[in-house]
Amino acid sequence: MVITNTLAFPVTDEQVEAFSAWAKDKYGTYNGYLDAFKSKAPAIDTYIRTHILPMEMKSILRETEPYIGVNHSDFHISRLQIYRKRILNKIKHMKCKLGKLAFPIEARQIIINNRTAFLSRRQAIVAEHIYRQQYFAQYEEDVRLGIQFSPEIRPYEPVSIIKKQLTKEEADTCVMDDDCAICLAKHKMIDVCTTNCGHQFGRTCLTKWDNVEHIFDRTRCPICRTDITEMTEYELSLLDQVLIA
Numbered sequence: 163m164v165i166t167n168t169l170a171f172p173v174t175d176e177q178v179e180a181f182s183a184w185a186k187d188k189y190g191t192y193n194g195y196l197d198a199f200k201s202k203a204p205a206i207d208t209y210i211r212t213h214i215l216p217m218e219m220k221s222i223l224r225e226t227e228p229y230i231g232v233n234h235s236d237f238h239i240s241r242l243q244i245y246r247k248r249i250l251n252k253i254k255h256m257k258c259k260l261g262k263l264a265f266p267i268e269a270r271q272i273i274i275n276n277r278t279a280f281l282s283r284r285q286a287i288v289a290e291h292i293y294r295q296q297y298f299a300q301y302e303e304d305v306r307l308g309i310q311f312s313p314e315i316r317p318y319e320p321v322s323i324i325k326k327q328l329t330k331e332e333a334d335t336c337v338m339d340d341d342c343a344i345c346l347a348k349h350k351m352i353d354v355c356t357t358n359c360g361h362q363f364g365r366t367c368l369t370k371w372d373n374v375e376h377i378f379d380r381t382r383c384p385i386c387r388t389d390i391t392e393m394t395e396y397e398l399s400l401l402d403q404v405l406i407a
Contacts, residue, residue, distance in 0.1 A: 357393055
């Protein structure tokens with residue numbers, strides 16, 4: 163048997179259901195499961211090895227047990243040691259995947275929370291960067307005009323992002339009302355953002371526009387030049403995300 167570098171290996175629906183029941187009974191919540199995963203508690207590895215791992219892989223693990231950390235000259239043993247490392251990587255991957263399958267709603271919510279926290283941190287960094295640009299630009303202008311430097315900079319306020327969920331059918335079929343004014347093409351709603359002034363753009367298109375504009379105080383709508391204070395973005399509903407995963 164050849165053990166490839168591919169991380170996944172076949173797992174039946176029955177094995178997933180059995181693992182889910184075991185994980186919920188033992189750890190209760192996804193956070194409890196993650197704590198065990200991060201602390202490298204052996205129970206999860208033991209369960210996967212005992213109940214899920216194919217017989218051929220179990221056999222390789224048993225055969226290579228005496229040679230852990232040993233440089234062996236025998237080609238057969240050396241090859242099995244390589245296979246052992248690949249199998250252990252597969253087990254690590256399956257620990258992550260099976261945990262998400264056992265606690266789908268909680269796992270998805272943690273992903274969303276982490277993404278929201280990341281976006282908040284990124285907005286804070288952008289806000290600081292823009293403030294510094296404003297500050298030094300005004301300083302240079304005051305020096306050029308020979309007047310006393312007196313900063314009057316309106317603090318940068320990050321754009322509020324509102325998430326609107328779409329069903330899988332809506333995500334696959336719904337498109338924006340008019341062509342994007344930036345790229346002159348129609349985007350699916352899953353790739354669209356709507357500004358507080360009611361105009362719609364491709365989400366990537368508006369990001370590129372913002373990078374080109376370099377507006378110090380706030381991004382303005384490419385169509386009506388209204389300050390963008392709020393933006394609606396569209397994403398697949400939580401239930402459909404779980405079903406797809």
